[in-house]
Amino acid sequence: MIQAGILGATGYAGQQLIWFLLRHPDLRLNFLSSHNHAYIPFHHIYQQYVDFIQNTCIDMHSAEEKLSDIDVLFIALPHGKAFDITKKALDLGVKVIDLGADFRLKSADAYKHWYGLAHDAEHLLSTAVYGLPEIYREDIATASLIANPGCYPTASILALAPLLKNHLIDPASIIIDAKSGVSGAGRAANIATLYTECNESIKAYGVASHRHTPEIEQILTSLNNRELIVSFTPHLVPMNRGILATCYGSLVTKLTQQELYEIYNTYYQDEYFVRIVETLPETRWVKGSNFCDIGIRVDERTGRVVVVSAIDNLIKGAAGQAVQNMNLMFGIKEQESLDILSMVP
Structure with a gap:
């Protein structure tokens, strides 16, 4: 059973990620972290999860302490917030899937130009794999750090x-x-x-x-x-x-x-x-x-x-693609937990 942690669990992309991972047969949600809703039960924020998720959101410091308990870390934070936690997770052998922008651009200079911040993990840019499975599937399968596309x-x-x-x-x-x-x-x-x-x-x-x-x-x-x-x-x-x-x-x-x-x-x-x-x-x-x-x-x-x-910007454009990448990284059927059609109207 894959143990997963999520940073930024209460944003739209984080919540959508949880929606898919909750139904994933090979994964357990170890912790959910939120800056704005720390110490609040997740189902108090998104009430559709009543009786389904018992996790109380934890803060970043507590999440860092639990890194050794997980296999994969999903980061759904604003740009500039993934540098330190990514380095710590990778050092512990934890796979990282960053749904933000911190590892998408291969040039630290380009990152600084477009995002207005100095890149604080430049040494990781050469190893980060752009997580678009339809183009980089083989690289994703062997990666430790995925830059989930925008x-x-x-x-x-x-x-x-x-x-x-x-x-x-x-x-x-x-x-x-x-x-x-x-x-x-x-x-x-x-x-x-x-x-x-x-x-x-x-x-x-x-x-x-x-x-x-x-x-x-x-x-x-x-x-x-x-x-x-x-x-x-x-x-x-x-x-x-x-x-x-x-x-x-x-x-x-x-x-x-x-x-x-x-x-x-x-x-x-x-x-x-x-x-x-x-x-x-x-x-x-x-x-x-x-x-x-x-x-x-x-x-x-x-x-x-x-x-x-x-x-769907929150699914193929964010959380669904992150799960697709995770499945590839762990040798799981690529469409596991994602095989869902649109509901209309």
């Missing part, structure tokens, strides 16, 4: 990977227009995400400056074997969950829509959680699931391909 990068990279791997588009032409539900902003109080502030409205934010930009560029560059930059604009839409990424690129040779579907179906033919769909994806068909739906259209008039992908 939600926007997951949707964008999966949408564009076949095009760049096969050199089908001009790398300088990539535009990503993405929309996210409000839960992507986290559970902390924030005026911008109050109901009356964001309901009945849509807005762009982080224009030309969003922190997921270098993450997207880093992985797409590795796939294309050529450095590239992208234009990435995220938007906030008034729904709880979901990301819809609409990605544009100029085709370098004329290809039909059917030919591109064949390329995508071949590329993802062995990927359980990626569905290539004929109808354009919608967030409602993936909400509550670990699936990524991808649809393709060719604009013959402009010579561009338009790829639309949809994920």
Whole structure:
């Protein structure tokens, strides 16, 4: 039985992680840690867990004392908070899956530029594995430290990977227009995400400056074997969950829509959680699931391909992907505890 600890258990991603791990037959939740809700029973914060989870949340100091009791540590904390605890866990032989941004970028200078902090565990960047199973499955299986991808990068990279791997588009032409539900902003109080502030409205934010930009560029560059930059604009839409990424690129040779579907179906033919769909994806068909739906259209008039992908930002964009990574790290069936379809309406 795998023993697991969770830091940041009471945030949206942490709670979603617990929802999956609670039903995992090979795992036991050893401890749940929360900065804002330490010493409070978890089911008092999320009442759906009454009679299912008896854990009382502990503080960070208590979590550090319990590291030797666990096999895997999930970290769902803001950027800059994972450095010390990750080093301590790895020194004890504990596997670490960081759902935050601290180990995603391979350059400490890039991290400082985009996140405004000096990287305090730079020596770990070379060993951290980017946790996107559809691309780095073999590396994930043998890793001790996983940098769980961001939600926007997951949707964008999966949408564009076949095009760049096969050199089908001009790398300088990539535009990503993405929309996210409000839960992507986290559970902390924030005026911008109050109901009356964001309901009945849509807005762009982080224009030309969003922190997921270098993450997207880093992985797409590795796939294309050529450095590239992208234009990435995220938007906030008034729904709880979901990301819809609409990605544009100029085709370098004329290809039909059917030919591109064949390329995508071949590329993802062995990927359980990626569905290539004929109808354009919608967030409602993936909400509550670990699936990524991808649809393709060719604009013959402009010579561009338009790829639309949809994920649940809290699942394939965070907690579900973390569980998928854990399953790979421990040699468990990859879809264990994740084999769930969206519930509608």
